[in-house]
Amino acid sequence: AQSVTQPDIHITVSEGASLELRCNYSYGATPYLFWYVQSPGQGLQLLLKYFSGDTLVQGIKGFEAEFKRSQSSFNLRKPSVHWSDAAEYFCAPEGSNTGKLIFGQGTTLQVKP
Amino acid sequence: EAGVTQFPSHSVIEKGQTVTLRCDPISGHDNLYWYRRVMGKEIKFLLHFVKESKQDESGMPNNRFLAERTGGTYSTLKVQPAELEDSGVYFCASSQGLLPSNEQFFGPGTRLTVL
Numbered sequence: 736a737q738s739v740t741q742p743d744i745h746i747t748v749s750e751g752a753s754l755e756l757r758c759n760y761s762y763g764a765t766p767y768l769f770w771y772v773q774s775p776g777q778g779l780q781l782l783l784k785y786f787s788g789d790t791l792v793q794g795i796k797g798f799e800a801e802f803k804r805s806q807s808s809f810n811l812r813k814p815s816v817h818w819s820d821a822a823e824y825f826c827a828p829e830g831s832n833t834g835k836l837i838f839g840q841g842t843t844l845q846v847k848p
Numbered sequence: 849e850a851g852v853t854q855f856p857s858h859s860v861i862e863k864g865q866t867v868t869l870r871c872d873p874i875s876g877h878d879n880l881y882w883y884r885r886v887m888g889k890e891i892k893f894l895l896h897f898v899k900e901s902k903q904d905e906s907g908m909p910n911n912r913f914l915a916e917r918t919g920g921t922y923s924t925l926k927v928q929p930a931e932l933e934d935s936g937v938y939f940c941a942s943s944q945g946l947l948p949s950n951e952q953f954f955g956p957g958t959r960l961t962v963l
Binding site: 767771776777778779780781784786825829831832833834835836837838839840841 | 852883893903904941943949950951955957
């Protein structure tokens with residue numbers, strides 16, 4: 736069965752520190768891969784997506800993610816976290832060719848001043 | 849351009865009552881999706897419309913849930929009768945075109961509480 740795992744439910748980092756949020760998926764073939772962010776009171780916003788080609792993809796707000804086929808991972812990174820990055824982050828593969836997203840459990844990021 | 853809107857933002861009802869959630873997608877978006885997040889769980893797919901047709905309703909929990917998209921514009925999701933386990937946040941998303949890789953734009957969600 737298709738599944739996705741975000742191992743870290745909560746992460747706390749200091750402002751200015753680097754960030755890596757983990758995502759592992761289990762699919763028969765490489766799915767389309769998305770990272771979404773949800774700030775309090777807001778809808779989910781797309782940060783970045785991977786379909787094919789270059790395995791390092793750039794997104795909005797200074798985020799990037801690297802697809803590693805051998806590890807079935809699509810980890811999200813940011814070199815220097817800002818206080819406004821505090822939010823919940825979701826990894827969401829799409830493997831059915833219908834647009835149906837399968838969401839991970841989400842990782843809540845807290846940023847310390 | 850207006851984003852995806854959902855109404856109401858919050859709804860508190862008693863078990864056994866009926867509630868109807870509404871989603872207005874971005875104008876021109878043929879694809880409309882409903883998702884739900886129950887407290888403490890992951891966001892789960894409910895169903896997918898392409899224009900007015902149900903493309904995939906494999907995620908609908910049971911026959912107490914009825915989704916419609918008359919005219920291929922806005923959509924409603926009715927829960928009748930509501931049960932305690934229906935509480936959660938219901939998200940709507942829309943996307944343009946037929947490619948599964950197209951970005952889905954999400955609404956802010958409707959928080960449903962069933963007492």
